[in-house]
Amino acid sequence: NAGVMQNPRHLVRRRGQEARLRCSPMKGHSHVYWYRQLPEEGLKFMVYLQKENIIDESGMPKERFSAEFPKEGPSILRIQQVVRGDSAAYFCASSPGTSSYEQYFGPGTRLTVT
């Protein structure tokens, strides 16, 4: 059973470009969460999605950031017009939902904005 997959693992973007981060949850998991980790800091919740629905986006910046989890395919976190402050590690986690409390994390995407 493959774990949570994220790609790319490393992404370099120039200021003003778009960053697109992908997350495939564990098999059988229907809930996806995105977290951001700045260097030497903890993880900050961004958004919680179920298939085709955003459940909680209270941690998402109001502008430039969006997320989706379509019926088919991975969850996507999209950052438009990236700025240096967006440089961070972005982790997604998945859980089965109602049957289990645990969230399992992917390996993360390290975004560097130059």
Next chain:
Amino acid sequence: GENVEQHPSTLSVQEGDSAVIKCTYSDSASNYFPWYKQELGKRPQLIIDIRSNVGEKKDQRIAVTLNKTAKHFSLHITETQPEDSAVYFCAASIWNRDDKIIFGKGTRLHILP
């Protein structure tokens, strides 16, 4: 919203000694408290968790305690080994309401030879 405070931020213990990390939370509705271990450049890994209907849980050298009244919970690692060196995060969640996990800022644990 929920706020999780964690201390100490850095902890050094001699190999073989015990390590204790303490956290507090603010939202009395929180009912699920996971602990994650993160090695440098790696993903956070769930090492133990506790639900609010339980006061203590143990798994080999790791134990977690929860005091709901005081809104405190702690991680105890006994007989520490070099591979225990990592950053440890406590967290709190309201299961079946938000489900999002609110993390503490982390404790960097160094095991000294």
